[in-house]
Amino acid sequence: MSKLRLGVNIDHVATIRNARGGVFPDPVRAAHLAEEAGADGVTAHLREDRRHISDSDIERLRLEIDLPLNLEMAGTEEMAEIALKHLPHACCIVPERREERTTEGGIDAAGRVAQLGPIVRKLVDAGIRVSMFIEPDKRHLDASKAMGAPVVELHTGAFSNAEGEEQKRLLEKIRAAAVYGAGIGLEVHAGHGLTYDNVAPIAAIPQISELNIGHFLVGEAIFVGLKASIQGMRRRMDEARP
Numbered sequence: 541m542s543k544l545r546l547g548v549n550i551d552h553v554a555t556i557r558n559a560r561g562g563v564f565p566d567p568v569r570a571a572h573l574a575e576e577a578g579a580d581g582v583t584a585h586l587r588e589d590r591r592h593i594s595d596s597d598i599e600r601l602r603l604e605i606d607l608p609l610n611l612e613m614a615g616t617e618e619m620a621e622i623a624l625k626h627l628p629h630a631c632c633i634v635p636e637r638r639e640e641r642t643t644e645g646g647i648d649a650a651g652r653v654a655q656l657g658p659i660v661r662k663l664v665d666a667g668i669r670v671s672m673f674i675e676p677d678k679r680h681l682d683a684s685k686a687m688g689a690p691v692v693e694l695h696t697g698a699f700s701n702a703e704g705e706e707q708k709r710l711l712e713k714i715r716a717a718a719v720y721g722a723g724i725g726l727e728v729h730a731g732h733g734l735t736y737d738n739v740a741p742i743a744a745i746p747q748i749s750e751l752n753i754g755h756f757l758v759g760e761a762i763f764v765g766l767k768a769s770i771q772g773m774r775r776r777m778d779e780a781r782p
């Protein structure tokens with residue numbers, strides 16, 4: 541089984557910074573620490589309303605960080621232009637609504653092939669690993685494949701929020717989607733809402749090669765420091781996946 545990569549999402553370091561409008565805490569410093577803690581990549585979501593990560597954060601992350609950068613972005617021409625300017629290692633295309641608190645569901649890949657297809661192609665042609673952030677649903681896996689995206693990220697938010705039998709049912713949906721996705725040649729990632737308590741069953745799915753985790757890690761960092769918070773996640777991921 542291949543090693544499971546950890547992408548650390550640093551958006552909420554910028555959320556805290558922006559609460560006071562200054563320069564502290566610096567998300568780029570967090571990215572350096574993530575590298576020291578054993579992260580395999582850094583993930584940042586440049587939202588259309590710039591509520592946390594800014595354009596200059598993306599520029600600095602590209603210039604100052606050695607780890608691969610995964611730029612999460614809405615599937616729009618404006619965002620595609622920004623991605624083409626910075627040429628991150630990867631782009632994850634997410635749905636975006638201004639009034640939402642976080643990315644509440646996967647993108648409607650199956651319903652937006654005509655609009656998203658050209659954007660995916662442009663990014664892929666520029667050498668960027670494009671990933672579609674989708675619900676664990678065969679239709680969206682097929683649509684992502686048809687658009688030429690090499691990667692999908694399965695939204696684990698509903699699984700993370702559920703409990704008991706419902707959580708088990710949603711885990712099986714994610715597992716089935718991972719198996720199906722890998723079977724049609726997609727690289728499969730997962731993320732959203734993952735914590736120390738719920739990461740193990742997701743990390744144990746052999747077809748999943750990367751997890752992107754942010755909010756919990758930044759929250760836990762308040763108590764134990766960012767490095768220890770990330771190392772704790774890395775350890776749990778490794779234990780779940782011998």
Ligand code: PXP
Pocket residue numbers: 549551585612632634642643673693730731732733734752753754755756
């Ligand atoms: N993956 C994607 C595509 C996301 O949009 C987010 C949230 O920004 C995450 C992973 C990380 O989710 P969380 O912050 O809940 O760990």
